[in-house]
Amino acid sequence: MLGVQLADLADGAPPGVEGALELVAGLDDGLVHGLARLGEGHARALAALADAVAATPLGEPVGDAVEKLAAGSVADAQLTALAGGRAALLGAVHDALVGRLDAALARSRAPWEQPPAPPAATPPPADNLLGGCRSWLRELAITGWRGVGHELVSASAQTLAALLAEPGLRRLAVLLDGLSAELRASCPVATMRRLPVRRWADLWARAVLLSQAGDWPAGPGRRPVSGRLLALGVDVHEHGTVVQAQVHGVLEPAGGAPARLVRTSVAAAKVETIVGPALWRLLGRHPVLLGALAERRSLDVTDLPLLDSGDLVWRDDQARAAEPADPFATARVRLAAALAPPVPPLDRHPVRIAEPVLVEGYSAAISDGGAAVTLDLGGNALAVDLDRLPTCGPLTPGLVAASSACLGLARWDGGGWRLQPLAVQATARRRPVAVHNGDWALGPTDPKVVKAEARAGDAVAVLRERAGRLLRR
């Protein structure tokens, strides 16, 4: 990314974004207090949301829902319509932001092609389970975040346990597990100094949509591809009971088709006491992928399903590590021309924006006592998201501050763009170094970290031993 590109990107929010977010914030405030007792201000905010989507296919259900809510009736149909209206607004915000980003970076993106026929209307799996989710989500909406206490949080436990056992509902299960853990840790919510208002409304609304007919497919179309995958970096996602490593890379399809930007993900369930470099051991069933990350090699893949969303469904036995490949070289040579994938309509939300970019030729400044790093790129400031440096990798705020080049993801949250580092080139002890998030995928390489790990013991092994002894008696 160049200074002029950053200037284009950061030149105020695209038109309409602020207005759309205000409407979203109106609904989110209602969820703080509970939708069962809407004050006049809340009712007005919901009416404004209904007005905004009036000309769309959502106009009627949302309008109807807002009327009924104002009259004090809170039922599933109304909550679903509200969640849908909110998702549509945030989808529009997403599109405006991605459009701005693509224009600034001159990135070409494949258009979304609506699948020819809607997926066959099979009865949703485990409808009673989905019903259980909806009823918990309804209770949350009625009560409002401020009223959430231990009892309401615990009420989700049984449904959650059953959801987790259902492979077709993994996304909903992972989402609800994350939300309920945050609520549990925040109980009683009434005593919290401040609330994650946007975040909890996001999670609630997403869960409402996913609990209609279960997880929707990540990409309706999937076709096999073969070729060479050059990793750019790995983005790690985690909450108490799950970890996902999502690799961003450039795929050079066999047969000479144009290179594309793709993502490939591997995820595993965990518990909250498994943290840091031990996370990689949970993903150990994908040794070829982890090996390529740790050793910085390209991968030859054969017939992996590629979804319309640009997600490559990983199958470790259909890949093999090939020659060394430096992600910075990949970014310099291949990133600008690679074709970016479209985003499926239901997944359009600003939080999902994670566009790989290479930033260099900046000066890094530390502020706030080391808590913030800003890159100055030709007079334009780009904030670095230091919160997103995972404990399972070697990147530190200090390395970012000392860096001269950064491979990262452009992210948008809370009204601005930020850079999430995936790798840096820096000078440490007067020698040039390159440090990547995935460097420890086969185990930590820093002797100090190896020692600390040994001291803490092998959490995965301890818990597996306990499980083996206690679970099946």
Added chain:
Amino acid sequence: MDADGTRWEHRSAARVVPPARPRNLARVPFVELADGRLQGVVSSGSDIRRVYVSSITAGTHAYHCSTNNNRPCGGLRGSPCGHLQALAAEAAVQYGADRVARYLQIDLGDGASSGADLPGRLHGRHEPAPAALVFSRFLRHLAYLELPDTTEPIAELHWFPATGAAG
């Protein structure tokens, strides 16, 4: 306002729960702050098949310790046993002593910051509590490790970035 001028309340990926800090799980494989209690499971030092279920109630600081089959712990003689001490100490490592003290409503006063100080500041009494609920939560906890992996993308996890450990 955050350092970069964005409001935490308006952030989709705002961090709400600090990640657990690494700790050795050998003695106390399971600790949680839930249902109004600090509760957990302590492995017996002498019998690898036996575990103790220990809990301390928030506010009243009533404590209990028994085997998972509800046999009372022999170490409870008018004061918290070694299992309860270990539970409090490991909870302080995992969550930080401040968070544990806040949850249990213990006044840490000045200077107290390690889990070893926590039991001395509890002034509750022994009150039997059923072990079954906590033990079944522990089993559910262990069952996560048996869930199959997935390589289908989980888009929802963009709301859950891996973050640096607290402090």
